[in-house]
Amino acid sequence: MEHYNCAHCDTSLAGKRYVLRLDQPTCLPCYDSKFADACEACAKPIGTDFKDLSYKGRHWHEQCFNCWNCKASLANQQFVGKDEGLYCPDCYDNLFAQRCDKCNKTFKHGQQKFEYNGKRFHSPCFLCFFCQKPIGNNNFVPRDDDALCCMICYNEKFARKCGKCHDVLNHGGVTFKDEAFHRECFLCTKCNTELAHIKFATKNDIPYCPDCYVKQFSKVCMKCERPIAGLGTAMKYVGFEDKQWHADCFSCTVCNKNLVTQGFLIANGDIACPDCARTM
Template sequence: MEYCNCSQCETPLTGKRYVLRQDQPTCLPCYEDKFANKCEKCEKAIGTDFKDLSYKGRHWHEACFLCWGCQNSLANQQFVAKDTGLYCPDCYDGKFAQRCDCCSNTFKHGMQKFEYSGKKFHHECFTCSECSEPIGNNSFVPKDEGKLVCMPCYNEKFAQKCAKCNEVLLQGGVTFRENAFHRECFLCTGCDTELANVKFATKDDQPYCPDCYIKTFAKICEKCDQPIAGLGQATKYVAFEGRQWHADCFICQKCEKSLLGQGFLVCEGQVVCPDCGKNM
């Protein structure tokens, strides 16, 4: 029979329980006094008759491994560490978890959270103020009083729309008479030519390309039979008894002398200078 003594106090260990530590036998009193882990809660040694529960270098008796809030056992349960304390999920949420700025309920561990303008929301609380549907990770537009509007609702109810096709203007267009148009929708009233970035004329609040405006509305010169029009600049012309002439075309129909600033006569429907009129 082999005989051995405690490596610490030399007490004979024959027939007794002991702990073999680093290949050296140690009696139970010496082990608990010198080597056993101390419990974080009761500060007593965790002897060989007790289960040693550990977390990040700290140790507890199984009976001492409790939630710091409700004092329920955390053995074989999920827990959350906060500073030096350990908490069951419910106590942690109630004591430390952030709260939704809409419903004031806590964000439980692992729960999805949305943040906007310094506020935090549950998925079901981060909603469109118009349709009440969750916005999630989709685009939205902030409105007055902190309201948020999802893009479908914004486009339907608030977005600027084209005066011609009534579709939403997603980027820069053309403004005419306080109405907005897509560039491809701003067309000549006469021929549907696109008018964006080109000169155009207006008549009765309708836009026209130069050709259509001249063709439809311009006065015709009595002499050259061409339209009297000067889009974008003043055009000099002479009007008399419902008839019009370009300034350069207002000449005596006999001698072709300019009549601008001169007296003239109308003889047999012809405009002539006084000298030619005497001979008619």
């Protein structure tokens, strides 16, 4: 041991503390002056007699490892790095954390945050404007002035409702006379046939399917007893007093001669050409 010397200053290390660095014995003064890291706070070497606290390649004495704002010790405590500075959680939140656009309080680490239209809210601050209940992760509808409306309030106050069943119209529907209906609720007044995908007719603002409309309201030919006009079609017909005929059906009862644009007579309730009428 009398020949065991410091590799840098050749001082004998017999009976002395030393540091073995890269397999070379180094006395404490040489280690402190040549190899010890400088403290980020006080710029003094962090010698072997001090605890070295490091973060991202930077070093501090234990007593120098403090919050840059409040100077509280960060040794054995949680901290947050921001740019070149180190901060305790409270100082970091007060200085840098985002704030709720309603209560103006900061968001704590790990605290749930909701964002809408460029604004941020705590969960208890993200409320329906009408019922004042938290919206959370549920659907909502924005109203005027960024007022948010939960779906329950929207359905109660603003959603269009079916004119028949009065339930909310969630997916399309049929509009008739400024009133909305579910497709399955928009029915023929007479037979309840669904009208959403077919042509329909109205009478006094009441909807009917084609068959019911014809049966209810079309004129009936006195000869064939069929409707004179179907829905969406036009037929020539002849009317006399309270009776009607298809143009093709307006013929002499005896000789079957068509009498459209011809003279005719009524004999025993039937129509006839003048020649046949004399024989009846």
